[in-house]
Amino acid sequence: MAEYGDDWTGGFEGPANVQLDSVKEMLSMQQSWLKSGFAEVSPDGHVDLEAGFQNIMDRNIVSFPKAMWYMSRFTNYMPDEKGNWYIAKCPVFKEGQKCSVGVGGTGTVVTQQSANKELAAEFTCWAKMSEAGEQHIWDTLGFDVCNTALWGDEAFAHDDNNQYNQFFINYPYDVLSDIGMDNIGKISVVSISPTINEYLCTTTLNEVLEDPDYSIDDALQEAQDAIDMEQ
Amino acid sequence: MKIKNFLYSQKVAPYVFVLPFILSFFIFWVYPLITAFTMSFQDIGAIKSEWIGFANYAKLLKDNVFHIAVWNSVKYMFFTLVLLIPFPMLFAVLLDSNLVKAKGVWKAILYMPALTSVVISGTLFRLMFTEYTTGQMNMITAALGLGTYKWLKMGWSGMLALLIVACWRWTGVNMLYFLSGLKSIDTSLYEAADIDGATSWQKFKYVTLPLLKPTTVYVLTISVYAGLAMFLESYMLWAGNSSPNNIGLTIVGYLYKRGIEKNDMGYACAVGVVLLVVALIINFAQLIMNGTFKKGED
Incomplete structure (x- = not known):
């Protein structure tokens, strides 16, 4: 969806619309992969549960798509995978499309009600923007940092002592730098987002991917009806 | 002073x-x-709330996900009643008879699950019911030549998993209720029945069952509510409040989804009021049918 420049939330102006051609194209591609047998739905639904970790460690899959925050799953659940993985850009449907997507991140808002707004804001800026703060974010949490100047910083990006870098043959930040800010698409996070995400994840994707013959149009119509009830 | x-x-x-x-x-x-x-008659906002009359209830009538949640809870309640009243009663009668040796051991074994945290046991059951080949249930069915199943993705097997957790956890507790009920039955009644030549079945049917009725009604009443209000078991079994096609969603799960996950407290309160009304109707109906409110009984 983001590769085509679409956004099903409709942004802040709304309304949300999940019946997009880009969404249909993605789902029909996934259905055809499942039918041909070269892709599978991860056991128990996604790669962020024990069955998914085991499936990875049992060498049943050669690739899976996941956001950078997945890093800690390697250290926590799959320590034996050190040096086994290669991180790559997301493939695109057509040349020239964006090959990554930003869908928000860990909340970094200072609310009006907070007792010490200045201090909270100062800390948030230090943690999310300063080199020292970003170093902690990457070393401890394994998230991709927002300070893009650090992406190309040799000492930061190529630190072989970093516990997450050790899992990869190449360096994750080299891939991020290669993608570049201009190639990162955007999906808004607005008040209808939880409704869309929840309906798609619990119902639509289960319908379409657990039964590759299920009509994508029907599934998306059901989703749209449920979302329309909330907007 | x-x-x-x-x-x-x-x-x-x-x-x-x-x-x-x-x-x-x-x-x-x-x-x-x-x-x-x-x-439940308001739209609760972060800054101000406004009265919206019956709008929340009108929305509930059209809300398919809520209907699924109600149906799941009612099904779960029904099956827990079917499983968690006769079997614990049977075990209690057996443990109260001379047929069973080492009674203390059996009581402890059956009661122990109630002492564990649902968070821990639910997680273990989730891992046992995984659709991956190394899951315990799939290893058993595969060894029996029945193949493997996506246990937590299908309606019937998801409900089965919930019921297995419920039986594992509550059989011992309900059995203890029945055991204490049995202890209060005067043994002279059984002696009298023996003298009259009653068989074991007749003694159970004409002495034990009628005199256990207050206990049975109590267990039934709390089980109706516990069944309708179940949430944590489902939450742990699906590692969160979302299950495929909402097969594990319960009324309280939906209340949590609306109130906490989507911050729509007014709507969540309407869900809660409906749960209370449903539980009260079912319980009053069964209490009246069982004659609990009649004077001069018991």
């Missing part, structure tokens, strides 16, 4: 003793109940 008089006063003392209960009843039950009821 005055304090002593006050403490020793037969008129005041009972009120002092029941005060803690009355206070907690009003603070933690009556007050939230009234607040929830009024909130």
